[in-house]
Every structure is written in structure tokens, then in C-alpha cells.
Amino acid sequence: MYSYSTLIGTKSKSTNEFIEMSEESQNEILNILNNKGVILFPTDTIWGIGCDATQEDAVKKVYDIKNRDINKPLIVLVSSLEMLKDYVESIHPKIETLLMFHERPLTVIYEEGKNLAANVIAKDGSIGIRVVLDEFCKSLIEA
Numbered sequence: 001m002y003s004y005s006t007l008i009g010t011k012s013k014s015t016n017e018f019i020e021m022s023e024e025s026q027n028e029i030l031n032i033l034n035n036k037g038v039i040l041f042p043t044d045t046i047w048g049i050g051c052d053a054t055q056e057d058a059v060k061k062v063y064d065i066k067n068r069d070i071n072k073p074l075i076v077l078v079s080s081l082e083m084l085k086d087y088v089e090s091i092h093p094k095i096e097t098l099l100m101f102h103e104r105p106l107t108v109i110y111e112e113g114k115n116l117a118a119n120v121i122a123k124d125g126s127i128g129i130r131v132v133l134d135e136f137c138k139s140l141i142e143a
Contacts (some may be wrong), residue, residue, distance in 0.1 A: 084131055087114060088110040
């Protein structure tokens with residue numbers, strides 16, 4: 001059985017504002033992710049099933065849970081442009097400018113991914129990555 005975590009921090013139901021997660025909750029999430037586990041969490045757009053995208057076994061669990069064809073790539077979420085640079089070979093300057101000023105969720109397909117699990121990168125080497133805007137999601141990624 002996979003290691004699951006329901007939301008361990010939350011957004012206020014009435015205001016949709018980020019409510020900070022406790023250190024204990026953050027440690028629990030990190031433990032799950034570091035042990036190739038999977039979590040359920042809110043993103044900028046939907047609730048996502050997530051894992052550490054650098055761990056092939058964890059990525060496989062996401063594919064299995066979603067019953068998703070391995071040939072249909074997943075997207076990777078990062079917390080900043082700086083973090084994005086760790087996972088792609090190059091970012092066109094126009095894309096970098098667009099991401100700095102874009103106010104809505106935007107996933108970009110990059111030609112060549114790096115430092116990620118092989119099964120999260122498409123067969124042609126490309127990778128879809130979104131720099132998240134949601135504060136809760138950012139806090140999970142940066143934890």
C-alpha cells in the first residue's frame with residue numbers, strides 16, 4: 001500500500017486564504033515524500049496527487065494511482081524561476097519574462113528536462129513545468 005497524506009495544512013473554507021501548516025505537519029509531509037510516498041494537495045488549479053519528481057519509484061506510484069499511461073507525461077511543479085532552472089537545460093528569455101509577470105497558472109513545455117526521474121520526462125526529453133502561484137503549494141515545494 002502507498003503512503004498517502006490528505007491535506008496536512010489547509011486553506012480557509014470561507015476566505016480561501018492560506019493557513020500556515022504546523023512544523024509537525026510539515027515534517028510528516030517531508031517524511032512521506034522522502035520515503036517515496038505520495039500526497040494529495042491543493043495546487044493553483046486542482047487538487048493534485050504529488051510526489052518527489054526526482055524519485056522514479058515515487059513517480060511510478062502517481063502513474064499507478066491515476067491509472068495513467070506511462071507514455072502520457074506528468075507535469076512538475078516548482079516554487080520559483082530559480083528552482084525551475086535546476087530542472088531545465090535552458091529557458092528562453094521571453095518565457096522567463098512571461099513567467100515573471102503572469103498572474104494565472106501557466107504550464108510551459110521545455111525541450112530538455114534535467115535532474116528529474118526518467119519516468120517524469122517525456123520520451124523526447126521534454127518536460128511540462130509550472131511555477132506555482134498558490135502560497136500553500138509553494139510552501140510544500142519549498143519544505
